Amino acid sequence: MNFQLIGVNHKTAPVEVREKFNIPESRIPEALRHLQAHPGVDGGIILCTCNRVEILAQTTNGSADLRSFLGRHFQLDTKLYSEHLYELREQEAVRHVFRVASSLDSMVVGEPQILGQVKEAYATARALGAVQPHLEQLMTRAFAVAKRVRTETAIGSSSVSVASVAVDLAKKIFGSLKGKHVYLVGAGKMSELAARHLLSNGAASIFVANRTHERAVELAQKFDGEAILFEQLYETCDRADIVITSTGAPHAIFQPEHGALFLSRRKNRPMFFIDIAVPRNVSPEMNDLDGIFVYDIDDLQQAVSSNVADRRKEAEHAERIINSEMERFQARLQTLEVVPTIVSLQDHFETIRQAEIDRVRGRLGELSSEQERALDTLTRGIINKIMHTPMRTLKTAAREPEATTLIDVVRRLFNLENKNETKSGGAAGGS
Amino acid sequence: MALLWLRVALVCYTVGLLYALVALTRASSWLERVALHAAYLGMVFQFVSLTEGFRLSGQFSLASAHSAESVLAFLIMAIFMIVYLIYKTTSPGIVIFPVVFLLVFVACTGEQAFMRMLPGMREGWLIAHITLIFAGYAALILSFGSSLIYLLQERSLKSKKAGGMLAQLPALEVLDQMSFRLLLFGFPFMTLGLIAGVIVEEATYGRVAYLDPKFLLSILMWAVYLLLLYTRWSAGWRGRRAAYLATGAFAAAVIAWAANYFSAIHRFVRS
Numbered sequence: 077m078n079f080q081l082i083g084v085n086h087k088t089a090p091v092e093v094r095e096k097f098n099i100p101e102s103r104i105p106e107a108l109r110h111l112q113a114h115p116g117v118d119g120g121i122i123l124c125t126c127n128r129v130e131i132l133a134q135t136t137n138g139s140a141d142l143r144s145f146l147g148r149h150f151q152l153d154t155k156l157y158s159e160h161l162y163e164l165r166e167q168e169a170v171r172h173v174f175r176v177a178s179s180l181d182s183m184v185v186g187e188p189q190i191l192g193q194v195k196e197a198y199a200t201a202r203a204l205g206a207v208q209p210h211l212e213q214l215m216t217r218a219f220a221v222a223k224r225v226r227t228e229t230a231i232g233s234s235s236v237s238v239a240s241v242a243v244d245l246a247k248k249i250f251g252s253l254k255g256k257h258v259y260l261v262g263a264g265k266m267s268e269l270a271a272r273h274l275l276s277n278g279a280a281s282i283f284v285a286n287r288t289h290e291r292a293v294e295l296a297q298k299f300d301g302e303a304i305l306f307e308q309l310y311e312t313c314d315r316a317d318i319v320i321t322s323t324g325a326p327h328a329i330f331q332p333e334h335g336a337l338f339l340s341r342r343k344n345r346p347m348f349f350i351d352i353a354v355p356r357n358v359s360p361e362m363n364d365l366d367g368i369f370v371y372d373i374d375d376l377q378q379a380v381s382s383n384v385a386d387r388r389k390e391a392e393h394a395e396r397i398i399n400s401e402m403e404r405f406q407a408r409l410q411t412l413e414v415v416p417t418i419v420s421l422q423d424h425f426e427t428i429r430q431a432e433i434d435r436v437r438g439r440l441g442e443l444s445s446e447q448e449r450a451l452d453t454l455t456r457g458i459i460n461k462i463m464h465t466p467m468r469t470l471k472t473a474a475r476e477p478e479a480t481t482l483i484d485v486v487r488r489l490f491n492l493e494n495k496n497e498t499k500s501g502g503a504a505g506g507s
Numbered sequence: 508m509a510l511l512w513l514r515v516a517l518v519c520y521t522v523g524l525l526y527a528l529v530a531l532t533r534a535s536s537w538l539e540r541v542a543l544h545a546a547y548l549g550m551v552f553q554f555v556s557l558t559e560g561f562r563l564s565g566q567f568s569l570a571s572a573h574s575a576e577s578v579l580a581f582l583i584m585a586i587f588m589i590v591y592l593i594y595k596t597t598s599p600g601i602v603i604f605p606v607v608f609l610l611v612f613v614a615c616t617g618e619q620a621f622m623r624m625l626p627g628m629r630e631g632w633l634i635a636h637i638t639l640i641f642a643g644y645a646a647l648i649l650s651f652g653s654s655l656i657y658l659l660q661e662r663s664l665k666s667k668k669a670g671g672m673l674a675q676l677p678a679l680e681v682l683d684q685m686s687f688r689l690l691l692f693g694f695p696f697m698t699l700g701l702i703a704g705v706i707v708e709e710a711t712y713g714r715v716a717y718l719d720p721k722f723l724l725s726i727l728m729w730a731v732y733l734l735l736l737y738t739r740w741s742a743g744w745r746g747r748r749a750a751y752l753a754t755g756a757f758a759a760a761v762i763a764w765a766a767n768y769f770s771a772i773h774r775f776v777r778s
Contacts, residue, residue: 251678343743
């Protein structure tokens with residue numbers, strides 16, 4: 077199969093190195109053409125994201141010099157970067173492709189974007205005709221593996237950022253965020269981020285109150301929301317379902333009595349307070365009120381780290397899936413090598429049979445259609461009997477490492493190579 | 508044969524019971540699927556059992572206690588399935604499956620006569636009375652169930668330790684809406700059922716015994732039910748308070764049912 081892979085990623089190289097190898101999207105086709113023109117390379121795929129640059133190549137004999145390709149393409153001395161570059165071959169390259177597509181090699185394990193990026197890289201290479209059959213097999217398998225990992229493990233199901241954990245919690249309380257109102261108390265970067273997440277998950281509108289009103293107006297404009305004077309905070313707060321606090325107030329600005337007031341105005345509809353300020357803006361006793369849920373920055377961060385731990389556990393399960401898929405892929409590739417041989421062997425015998433029948437046909441004189449059929453069945457039967465054992469042997473051998481040698485022998489014995497080449501010029505007679 | 512089918516149904520519901528027990532400790536979508544299909548099957552067998560009982564006895568099949576419980580269980584399952592179709596969640600099953608299992612189990616073992624037909628009893632009204640009241644009970648039990656799950660979910664959110672099967676529970680607002688809708692759904696059944704009961708009594712005895720414990724307790728249950736609806740609707744009571752009230756209504760319903768054993772006019776047991 078002869079797969080070779082070379083690359084740098086976030087684990088082996090800092091960003092200063094990674095950017096040296098970066099290929100802008102518009103120039104990938106050009107790089108692919110260079111790659112294909114490189115000695116020993118039959119085809120390849122180039123994956124370039126902010127965390128990795130990888131070149132996967134299918135080579136003629138498994139020993140193409142990919143380092144020199146990098147050196148030539150980027151006009152740099154690869155020796156300087158040898159500690160950052162990794163090179164993988166065959167099995168290891170296959171495993172790596174599976175792991176990358178399944179997001180096991182990502183900075184945030186389980187993040188979903190990488191699969192799309194790999195698919196895009198594949199599509200680009202395919203459009204340029206740089207994807208050979210074996211590479212094609214590898215990539216389709218990699219996508220299937222990634223899908224299996226996603227459905228059979230919970231690797232991508234938990235949120236691993238504070239903002240997305242906040243969204244998850246809001247959904248646990250409100251179901252859908254549709255029509256829910258968000259109130260930003262204090263206009264920090266973090267609360268802005270959380271608000272953006274909530275809005276993109278369907279929240280209806282945003283209110284902003286800030287000590288410096290100008291900043292509130294500015295932020296409200298950004299989200300098409302409504303700025304409210306800080307003095308009117310307590311009168312207006314019950315309009316919101318989700319309150320995000322991030323003011324620099326030295327003491328809690330929301331006390332249980334405020335909470336009770338909001339609840340009675342809201343007919344007890346629940347409220348969710350996300351307190352990302354330190355010191356805290358929301359008194360923790362508020363959490364004891366029925367229908368009010370208070371999460372401070374520590375609670376959120378704890379949820380994040382427990383989710384990260386969960387992902388790590390799921391990643392182990394995913395590695396097991398990849399191991400079993402590796403074996404299956406291996407077996408598949410080898411059968412793939414056997415199939416064309418079997419087909420040309422069959423063709424070969426069929427040609428002989430036809431030629432022999434044509435030869436004796438004249439001598440036999442007039443034949444009834446029944447005799448005609450008997451002749452056909454007889455010759456066919458002989459060939460099938462002869463073919464039976466070699467074919468079975470080939471098929472079983474496909475799963476063993478010796479397959480290639482065996483295929484070689486069969487092809488040489490029956491001179492199958494030449495046949496394939498001359499096929500277009502008409503069959504060369506058999507006997 | 509009716510009893511045999513009922514036992515088969517019981518076996519199916521056992522899977523549901525198992526799901527309910529396991530679901531409290533960890534999430535298993537596989538078991539959830541199996542339990543749901545087993546429940547479908549169980550309902551089919553139970554339906555066969557009920558119709559066969561009806562056909563054999565030649566009269567309304569509620570005439571024996573074991574089918575009474577069976578009918579109630581069947582109605583609960585039917586409403587559970589409706590809830591599932593709307594909300595795509597089996598979580599009320601955590602409460603419902605054990606209840607249904609218990610009811611069917613009792614139905615399988617006991618074979619008491621349910622109610623004797625007295626001369627002059629109007630069969631049509633009796634059937635209406637029992638079915639309507641049972642539909643009301645079923646909705647009440649399911650509403651109670653989703654209130655309990657609301658409490659579970661609320662507690663997990665408050666304690667800030669999400670995970671395990673609690674991660675699979677529906678959102679609080681969804682549970683709240685579910686239990687309120689179930690209450691709304693059950694109330695007309697309960698009301699009409701009680702009216703039908705009064706009509707049966709009137710027709711049978713020629714008068715209505717307003718001081719009979721069964722009558723009083725039924726009115727009490729109905730009043731608690733109404734109160735439950737009212738507080739939810741006007742003050743938006745939910746969560747713990749709503750769950751307590753639902754427990755109250757449920758308890759009143761159980762007592763009203765138990766009143767059969769000391770009521771002069773409304774007897775299950777052949778004296």
